[in-house]
Amino acid sequence: MNWTLEVVVVPVSDVDRAKAFYADQLGFNVDHDTAVGDSVRIVQLTPPGSGCSVVIGKGAVPEMPPGSLKGLQLVVADLQKARAELVERGVEVSEIQVLGENPSPTPDPLDNVGFVFFSDPDGNSWGCSRSRPAPDGFRGNRPPRSRVFSSKAAPEGRAGWPETASRTSTWGRGTGW
Incomplete structure (x- = not known):
């Protein structure tokens, strides 16, 4: 199931x-x-x-x-582009942070280790990372x-x-x- x-x-x-x-x-x-x-x-x-x-x-x-939800996570294909879009739309977003070392730094060294962080107006916190999709375009079956x-x-x-x-x-x- x-x-x-x-x-x-x-x-x-x-x-x-x-x-x-x-x-x-x-x-x-x-x-x-x-x-x-x-x-x-x-x-x-x-x-x-x-x-x-x-x-x-x-x-x-x-x-x-309000504001009590922490650690919601979004995943994107291009973290730099996603951060630039958030900044352009007026979202207060962190710089890209690298958390840990990527065991497979190609094709993108940010795969699974690069993150940006932001909060909604009430303080609910979000993270956004780059994760290379599976060959079928999904992160799993x-x-x-x-x-x-x-x-x-x-x-x-x-x-x-x-x-x-x-x-x-x-x-x-x-x-x-």
Whole structure:
């Protein structure tokens, strides 16, 4: 049986401010922004190319203090380019830090050891690293995500996926949230 991580709830104090940060500054896709009256709002955002989303909101997310989530990790193909994009979008991001020694420094000496760090406006902390993808473009043997992506996804869930897939949320169904 495969177990896949689909959603991480990120505790925030101001949903609009957090949505602007994740969508405008980080470039995450806004999958949906749903309000139920004045007391409940759920915003689901997905990093480009990711099979896992983040959810921010009020009234329907687990009670965690804003800014209490630490160590979220993004992986990119080009760490220098990713850092430059973050700086260009106004994100306060660290310089590239090399943590440890890469046992295989080719083709890129930053593979698996180069990181940048930043936080959202509430202080939830993120890291971003470069990791060379597997020959099939993935970091492991990932199954098709038909439960998450619509039928527009390519056969076997690989070729052209997820750029051509449209997100459909399964978050909250049957969970009581």
